[in-house]
Amino acid sequence: MEDLLMKADIRRFAYDNESKLENIQLNIQKGECLVLTGLSGCGKTTLLRCLNGLNPDFYEGIMDGEVRFQGKKLSQFGKGELAKHMGNVFQNPKDQFFSTVAEDEIALVGENMGMEREKLKRKVDRAMESMGIEHLKKKSVFEMSGGERQKVAIASTLVYDTDIIFFDEPSASLDYQATEELKQNIHKLKAMGKTVVIAEHRLYYLKDLWDRLVIMKNKTIHRIYSREELTEDIRKANDLRCFDENSLRASMGPPPKQEGIQVNQLQVAIHKQVLLPPINFQLAKGECMAVIGMNGVGKTTLGKELAGLLPVPFGSTDYGKSKRQRLKKSYYVLQDADSQIFAPSVEKELIPKEKVQDENYLKQVAKLLKDSDLWEKRMEHPQELSSGEKQRLALLTALIEEHMPVILDEPTAGLDYKRMDMVAKLIEEKGKNIPILLITHDAELIFKIAHTALLLSKEKTEKIIVQGNEQRILSHMRGK
DSSP states (O other): OTTEEEEEEEEEEEETTEEEEEEEEEEEETTOEEEEEOSTTSSHHHHHHHHTTOTTTTTTOEEEEEEEETTEEGGGSOTTGGGGTEEEEOSSGGGGOOOSBHHHHHHHHHHHTTOOHHHHHHHHHHHHHHTTOGGGTTOBGGGSOHHHHHHHHHHHTTTTTOSEEEEESTTTTOOHHHHHHHHHHHHHHHHTTOEEEEEOSOOGGGTTTOSEEEEEETTEEEEEEEGGGOOHHHHHHTTOOOSOGGGOOOOOOSOOOOOOEEEEEEOOEETTEEOSSOEEEEEOTTOEEEEEOOTTSSHHHHHHHHTTSSOOSSOEETTBSSHHHHHHHOEEEOSSGGGGOOSSSHHHHHOOGGGTTOHHHHHHHHHHHHHTTOGGGTTSOGGGSOHHHHHHHHHHHHHSSOOSSEEEESTTTTOOHHHHHHHHHHHHHHTTTSOEEEEOOOHHHHHHHOSEEEEEOSSOEEEEESTTOHHHHHHHHTTO
């Protein structure tokens, strides 16, 4: 057991007397990559916080049990001492930043621990070099992409000779290229001898990296598999995200032929900078078209122009000649659902005053709430929902009435397989008479519900059928 780095023996962990973990026994070996996965609410983030010492001190709770690092209880380490041994990369790195400039943020842990100035400067330079971010040294973290912020967060864990690095849903907000860079950076960390523990839903990019996959269910560890033991049957039995996206095949055939909307010579621009060649497409009622391109290419700007949230510099849409008309006819579901939820309860978010006595409408709302696993939450305030539940509520507000079109921006970001599949079924069922544009990096979602795909790049735009073009779509998502 000389390579044992951490040992968790947690009989129970609870927040406000509500049990979140039970009967956890886990050994972590030095230098291994361990991935924690399972459906939302299974306890993987809570376990991660117990392992890195955030539970029970920062996130107050009651722990019956202990976690040991290098044979010593976490509770026996002095204040701030764990920062020399452990690094953390949160789902949204901005949440952990205290400085505005990259090099200052990376240096912060060394400054707080009293590292000698010249040594700290060398350590910061070396950490930035290892992540390939020397060019970001003086850049504001608020001007960076999600992938760049993540590299800064990883670099900050390397100032000390950190033994173990914890990642919480690191790919949730990344596009394909940034996810590939994340994969390469985790490989670098392993090559340095670091132990890496990752809580994650998306698994395809980790399949060549993990040494063991820990599947959690009902607040405890269900099974632990080595890489060699994992099979497709195990994946399906545990409702996990796909291990290999190259094996995915489209479920939808050609689009329906109902007349829908038409877009002609639409110019996509922001601050007078033209982002894309002119956009032309027809979108039938009942057709779901994925909008695919690298981050920054103009997908969200296109969506907002089509929805009347931004002016159209040039070109036309047949469902609205003006910005105001497009805003009235269409519906745009933002990636940040918080900004679209206003009512005091989930139920009232979906039932306007004029529909309170409409029995058919109320039955429709009840079915939607049950289908989206929100029925038990219907009387709660929307801001008390989880991020995934807020996403589903915003989706329902878009689909309950037949807008022309509905535009969905990353509706499954950070969702597990079960919730992603639930969202896909809602879109398929309620979108039978609605033209839908789906802005997403989620290949599993695309191949479940999209009939067509609009491939965007700075050189050209092209609309294709999804079925039969799976590898071409994946290559486009990877920037190839």
